[in-house]
Amino acid sequence: METPINRHTATPARQALDALVDNHEDTAALDTLAGSEVLVPVPDDIGEEEATDPDAVALPVLEQPGGEPMVPVFTSEPAMAELLPFVGRYRLVPLGALAAQWPADDLSLTIDAGSAHPLTLTSEGVRTLLARP
Template sequence: METPENRQTDTPARQALDALVDNHEDTMALNTLAGSEVLVPVPDDAGEEEATDPGTVALPVLEQPGGEPMVPVFTSEPAMAELLPFVGRYRLVPLGALAAQWPADDLSLTIDAGSAHPLTLTSEGVRTLLARP
């Protein structure tokens, strides 16, 4: 049965993540994901200009167990609230555009961390799998 909560969280991006669980090379799912907008939490220390400038995105970097840096992004507000309930600001960013400018260091990207089917990609994986022309 469809509920208001399901309608909010069952986005095309979320469906693509679920499809990638069964087939990591599902081109249609990767294209859907790359073409989707994701919610990028605005770091608490970002100023108003950084939070609203359309030419730049301040990335929230969290430390994973083991110390590796990771940027969390989300497919919906409920998915974000599940892991980061106190986030006050976020930006909608096309995932493919974010991936096209992803740094070359060891910064990974996790989509819907805390969900049943999160997707974590290395820096190289972000650029090669999600960056679309």
Template sequence: METPANNHRPTPAQRALDVLVENAEDTAALDALADSEVLVPVPEDTSEEDATDPGTVTLPVLEQPDGEPVVPVFTSELEMAGLLPFVSRYRLVPLGALAAHWPADDLSLTIDGSSAHRLTLTSEGVRTLLARP
């Protein structure tokens, strides 16, 4: 049996990100992105109880080269492995729900940070563009 060399099909979130690279104001793409689920890496120091609690999500905060804090999330395991190959646990979270509970402080969100379709939003952008009830 032959297996195609590239069996990776873009997720709906990845297709939305591709559209947003061309037109950052595309409301249909923003809605599709907000309606999708993303992988949120579980920080290593998170207890197993907190890591599996459906009512809480511990955000992994990384520091960018300029010192600004950012939370990385991913559209697939492949995208996550490209930037954070050491991550062993993650949560699958609806992006719109995550955005609806986004902290008020200056905490950016980056989606698929190492890909050509990456998107980084400020804290205000997360709440304004992606938050869903």
């Protein structure tokens, strides 16, 4: 039987997420995540010009149970396809760069939502933990 862990490509970012399950303060894992590229789904209502703008990233905002806004990003195509099988476009974005420009509102970030070891961070957590120098 195939487990969720076995279905995902063991990227360095995925391995870092797994390491953070055991130690939430693992600075090496956080550094790995911050330096990794993640797949950011492009919302359907975004035109091609805006979707490929190198100076801006359109964030796909989903509503969590309870109504809180969340942006899902993924460490691999299989991880993304598991939760969002109909996503046709995505961008590869360095997670640290995304975090450095994260909005100051209550928008959280979830890495590999739907996996065995997702990581959800508050807006403040995104900026402080992943926006590495």
